[in-house]
Amino acid sequence: MIDIKVIREKPDLVKKAVVDKGMNVDIDRVLSVDARRRELETEFNELRHEQKQAGEKIAQAPKEQKAELSKATGQLKGRIKQIEEERARVDAELHELMLLVPQIPHPDAPIGPDESGNVEIRQVGKPRTKADFGFEFKDHVELGTRLKLFDMERGVKLAGSRNYVLAGYGSMLHEAVLRLAWDMMVERGWTPLTVPVLVSEELMIGTGFFPLHRDEVYLAERDEMCLVGTSEVPVTGLHGDEILELDELPKKYFARSTCFRREAGAAGKDTRGLYRIHYFDKLEEVVLCAADPEESAKHHAEILQNAEDLLQALELPYRVVEVCTGDMGQSKVRQYDVETWMPSREMYSETHSASRYHDFQARRLKLRYRDADGRVRVCHTLNSTVVASPRILIPLLETNQNEDGSVSIPAALRKYMHGVERIG
RNA sequence: GGAGAGGUGGCCGAGCGGCUUAAGGCGCCGGUCUUGAAAACCGGUGACGCGCAAGCGUCCGGGGGUUCGAAUCCCUCCCUCUCCGCCA
Numbered sequence: 001m002i003d004i005k006v007i008r009e010k011p012d013l014v015k016k017a018v019v020d021k022g023m024n025v026d027i028d029r030v031l032s033v034d035a036r037r038r039e040l041e042t043e044f045n046e047l048r049h050e051q052k053q054a055g056e057k058i059a060q061a062p063k064e065q066k067a068e069l070s071k072a073t074g075q076l077k078g079r080i081k082q083i084e085e086e087r088a089r090v091d092a093e094l095h096e097l098m099l100l101v102p103q104i105p106h107p108d109a110p111i112g113p114d115e116s117g118n119v120e121i122r123q124v125g126k127p128r129t130k131a132d133f134g135f136e137f138k139d140h141v142e143l144g145t146r147l148k149l150f151d152m153e154r155g156v157k158l159a160g161s162r163n164y165v166l167a168g169y170g171s172m173l174h175e176a177v178l179r180l181a182w183d184m185m186v187e188r189g190w191t192p193l194t195v196p197v198l199v200s201e202e203l204m205i206g207t208g209f210f211p212l213h214r215d216e217v218y219l220a221e222r223d224e225m226c227l228v229g230t231s232e233v234p235v236t237g238l239h240g241d242e243i244l245e246l247d248e249l250p251k252k253y254f255a256r257s258t259c260f261r262r263e264a265g266a267a268g269k270d271t272r273g274l275y276r277i278h279y280f281d282k283l284e285e286v287v288l289c290a291a292d293p294e295e296s297a298k299h300h301a302e303i304l305q306n307a308e309d310l311l312q313a314l315e316l317p318y319r320v321v322e323v324c325t326g327d328m329g330q331s332k333v334r335q336y337d338v339e340t341w342m343p344s345r346e347m348y349s350e351t352h353s354a355s356r357y358h359d360f361q362a363r364r365l366k367l368r369y370r371d372a373d374g375r376v377r378v379c380h381t382l383n384s385t386v387v388a389s390p391r392i393l394i395p396l397l398e399t400n401q402n403e404d405g406s407v408s409i410p411a412a413l414r415k416y417m418h419g420v421e422r423i424g
Numbered sequence: 425g426g427a428g429a430g431g432u433g434g435c436c437g438a439g440c441g442g443c444u445u446a447a448g449g450c451g452c453c454g455g456u457c458u459u460g461a462a463a464a465c466c467g468g469u470g471a472c473g474c475g476c477a478a479g480c481g482u483c484c485g486g487g488g489g490u491u492c493g494a495a496u497c498c499c500u501c502c503c504u505c506u507c508c509g510c511c512a
Contacts (some may be wrong), residue, residue, distance in 0.1 A: 038473090038475095041473065041481085041482095042474055042475080042480090042481095044474095044481075044482090045473090045475095045482085046480080046481090048481060048482085049480060051492080051493080052481090052493080054492070056442075056493090057492095058492055058493070059442040059443085059492095059493075067492095069492070070491090070492040070493090071492080073493085076492080077492075243434075243470095243471085245434085368471095370434090374452095374453080374469085376470095
């Protein structure tokens with residue numbers, strides 16, 4: 001949620017953000033509802049003041065006058081109730097509208113309608129096409145099935161489409177990648193957290209996933225709980241409703257969790273293999289910092305660097321893309337995706353996403369801090385994937401395959417693989 | 425799941441219909457004293473909304489109700505703690 005003052009003072013800027021991000025919310029309606037709310041607020045304040053003063057008089061009056069005075073003041077009650085009811089309605093409408101207003105994108109973010117407007121920033125490593133392998137290339141499904149690393153059919157038997165079972169070295173490799181990332185983040189001084197993955201709806205609103213992306217989330221409706229699609233949700237919400245001290249910031253957290261995604265609206269898309277699946281595990285890094293765009297930018301560079309360093313440790317070619325306004329979603333100021341080269345897809349595909357939110361999530365979460373002057377201010381938040389598996393196993397297996405169908409293990413992972421250097 | 429006790433400002437904690445403008449303490453900030461610090465003493469110190477401001481209002485777990493007036497009484501939901509049950 002953005003500060004309503006920004007809408008009052010710079011409505012055109014907000015309207016432009018609505019257009020650039022392809023959102024659907026009537027900013028003029030927001031302004032008129034806001035104006036009405038302020039009117040009612042003032043009116044309510046005045047009536048309430050009158051009521052309190054009258055009450056004081058009654059308290060001090062001699063007994064025999066109390067009944068009469070009470071009767072006179074009683075009339076205020078009805079009017080106040082009327083105002084209160086209208087205010088409740090107007091507040092609710094304003095709140096609903098505000099939940100739809102987008103964060104204003106960074107002026108340097110590329111403007112574009114969708115993925116096609118994203119801008120490549122750099123490539124690292126040399127991608128190889130299927131032909132470059134010099135032998136009959138096998139995709140990760142073929143490799144994994146032959147080497148018994150995973151079992152797609154039985155995954156479907158257990159839980160329907162887009163489910164899978166990792167087994168043996170497949171399961172080990174999955175853990176190895178996550179543990180490599182875990183150790184890297186601990187060594188860099190980040191604080192690991194273990195957090196709930198079944199959370200309240202309130203937290204989904206607070207982190208900006210609801211109301212717009214409700215369809216993409218699994219709901220445990222009987223208990224009014226939601227399965228998170230990323231540990232960003234509980235980690236960012238950790239200090240919600242708090243006022244942190246300046247010297248506590250920045251908070252640099254990471255958490256591993258299973259992530260659940262309905263993939264609604266993706267029917268028939270990316271159906272083969274481990275690319276688009278209903279559950280996976282992810283290490284997510286989250287920063288809570290002071291409300292300073294420069295500091296935000298600094299942390300943004302750092303979380304992106306962590307993601308890149310992980311891929312470099314895995315020796316996988318990738319590129320960094322700056323995500324355009326139409327593709328970054330409602331809540332972000334600026335976003336970089338890291339796309340790893342996937343030989344079977346013959347393209348770079350998203351494996352990481354590093355986002356900067358400024359105060360969007362923090363305002364919804366009431367995540368604040370006291371600045372050097374003692375003023376209460378809304379924090380900035382950021383987050384990025386460190387690694388998500390099994391998606392990352394796609395390029396890992398495909399890139400490291402040998403002619404005989406075996407797969408070599410990159411050096412960085414061997415200590416987590418009990419020294420195994422080659423599978424098959 | 426059953427029984428009981430509770431949820432009050434950054435923290436602890438009093439208050440149980442109108443002298444609450446939420447006491448008191450801790451913490452924090454400023455001052456006095458001191459070579460400096462500590463201690464002591466003095467003063468200040470909640471969040472949110474409306475307003476140019478003076479100021480006014482809201483908030484005592486959430487929601488609803490009673491009353492001229494609610495932190496205080498009633499209903500309801502949530503959460504925490506203790507004991508019992510179940511259990512990885």
